[in-house]
Amino acid sequence: MESKIENYTSYLNVLIDDKKNEITTLTQEQRFDEANHAKIQLNVLEIFEKMFTIGYQKAKPLLQSDEEKALEVLSSTYLNYFDKIPHNWLINLEKSIQYHDIETEHIEKLKISQANTIKNYFIEIMKKEA
């Protein structure tokens, strides 16, 4: 389990660092709206990084006695946040499409897509044999 945790943590860290660099580049290039969009995506990454830590802390006490159970607790806790947190983003996306609000539509799509990317990677790692 530890290797899976390390793998996912370093994956998130790389994404966060890349996003920070992207913000710097976009700002330097005077692409301010895109820099703001990247900040929104960074915020999503940081939220889920915190949620992952919460999931890990919850699973940690089980790690020595029952690794399988610990993984289960981590997965269910963490994946639950992917249902809860983007729930309002999906509602906003639906409404923005309905009201032709392209700005909100774009932002909600970025947030949802960013969350889906890291969710899928997490699922992929969890499926892999240790």
Place this chain on the structure above:
Amino acid sequence: MNELSPEQLVKLFKALADQSRVKILATLLEEPKYVELIAERLALTPSTVSFHLKKLEEVGLVEKKKDQYYIVYSIRLELLELPLIELLEASQPMINSDEQRELAYRSNVLKQFIKYDQLISIPVQRKKRKIILEHIVESFEPNTPYPEKEVNRLLSQFHEDFALLRRSMIEEQLMERKDGIYLRVHSRS
């Protein structure tokens, strides 16, 4: 040219103060193009291009036209061909207009509190709340009696606290109540 309010002028300059949007305008100078083609040219996602085009469209720098299956965007030269001094002069007449200022204030309040026809929150400040209530009361036909149940139904479409809205309507004398029947008594228009 038409007059531009100082707010519109700032919006126009803000729309231009972004390198991606400048590049989009430059590519549209060659010929009208559809979103995917602009995206490919500038190595941006189509969604990002649509976002920028919307901003440019809002300030009158681009326009769109449907061409068979595609929406084609083209540049509007009216504003771009003007010397800056003319743009500044065009924005002057409105600077001291109280009416314009009031309209802009109302519009900002509505934008701040209403999204997708729903009230985000009920303003605490009375002036703002009244602007919101005056907007909501437009949902009621003048000279038409409404039973309380119907008033609640209409108000609940804006906000879950329909009782507060209903009471505030009466307090602000936008509606009157007699024997459980409500009547709209004031319309801004």
